[in-house]
Amino acid sequence: KAGVTQTPRYLIKTRGQQVTLSCSPISGHRSVSWYQQTPGQGLQFLFEYFSETQRNKGNFPGRFSGRQFSNSRSEMNVSTLELGDSALYLCASSLGDRVGEAFFGQGTRLTVV
Amino acid sequence: AQRVTQPEKLLSVFKGAPVELKCNYSYSGSPELFWYVQYSRQRLQLLLRHISRESIKGFTADLNKGETSFHLKKPFAQEEDSAMYYCALSNFNNAGNMLTFGGGTRLMVKP
Numbered sequence: 001k002a003g004v005t006q007t008p009r010y011l012i013k014t015r016g017q018q019v020t021l022s023c024s025p026i027s028g029h030r031s032v033s034w035y036q037q038t039p040g041q042g043l044q045f046l047f048e049y050f051s052e053t054q055r056n057k058g059n060f061p062g063r064f065s066g067r068q069f070s071n072s073r074s075e076m077n078v079s080t081l082e083l084g085d086s087a088l089y090l091c092a093s094s095l096g097d098r099v100g101e102a103f104f105g106q107g108t109r110l111t112v113v
Numbered sequence: 114a115q116r117v118t119q120p121e122k123l124l125s126v127f128k129g130a131p132v133e134l135k136c137n138y139s140y141s142g143s144p145e146l147f148w149y150v151q152y153s154r155q156r157l158q159l160l161l162r163h164i165s166r167e168s169i170k171g172f173t174a175d176l177n178k179g180e181t182s183f184h185l186k187k188p189f190a191q192e193e194d195s196a197m198y199y200c201a202l203s204n205f206n207n208a209g210n211m212l213t214f215g216g217g218t219r220l221m222v223k224p
Contacts, residue, residue: 003156031210043199043214056211090157094210102210104157 002026004093004105012111018079021108025072025093031055032074033102034066037088046089049074078110086112115140117202119215126190127223134185134218136174136200144202146176146183147212151197160185160198170194190222 005024013019025032033056034046045058049068066076072093078085088109092102116139126132138144148160161169163176163183174185183200200215 033210033212035212035214042216043212045211045213048210050210058211092210092212101159101162102212103159106156 004091004103006091006105006108008108009106010109012113013081015081015083015112017081018077019081019110020075020077021089021110023074023091023093023105025074026103029093029095029103030072031094032068032072033092033094034074034076035090035092036060037090037107043090046076081112083112086110115144115202115204115213117200117213117215119200119218121218122216123219123221125221125223128192129189132187132190132194132220134198134220136183136185136215138181138183138200138202140202142204144204146174147201147203148172148174148185149199149201151199153196157199192222192224195220195222
């Protein structure tokens with residue numbers, strides 16, 4: 001079956017702009033989580049969506065938001081971009097029942113200049 | 114707050130040598146622990162989880178609640194084991210899928 005697909009793979013944005021990243025989970029998976037990966041902070045949880053509802057949220061400012069659609073596809077948005085938002089953004093999908101194996105996408109590399 | 118610590122950023126061993134990647138956690142509830150691996154140019158993938166008690170690619174990990182550790186071990190390292198390894202913890206009582214990752218250990222297996 002097809003894996004988790006993230007688009008675009010690479011993005012370059014200017015400070016102050018906003019950006020939207022997309023994630024298509026594995027078919028049948030209802031949970032989508034987002035993580036930020038940086039050399040300094042490592043992998044940090046952003047938020048998780050399940051059946052179109054945000055179920056968990058990490059410790060990130062309100063500039064980071066997300067949503068999930070009825071087909072389980074998810075988007076995350078970052079507004080008023082800062083240089084420190086440059087990172088690899090990973091999406092993971094899972095069935096959503098309690099804690100299960102998370103399947104990761106290849107990520108979107110965001111560079112803010 | 115939950116925390117995962119991987120004390121070694123880099124572990125270098127020779128092929129055939131034993132490997133132990135350390136992972137310590139702090140969490141007040143009942144945790145579920147995982148090891149994820151990322152091979153070069155590949156996506157992050159699950160290696161093993163403590164509740165399954167499996168051996169994957171020769172790797173095993175035992176949850177030690179007394180020492181709050183979940184070390185990953187393999188008796189004889191292979192060159193293809195070279196990768197980035199992440200220990201991760203999830204809240205057992207939370208219906209959600211929130212993983213807390215350690216900083217990762219890069220394993221290099223030399224020929």
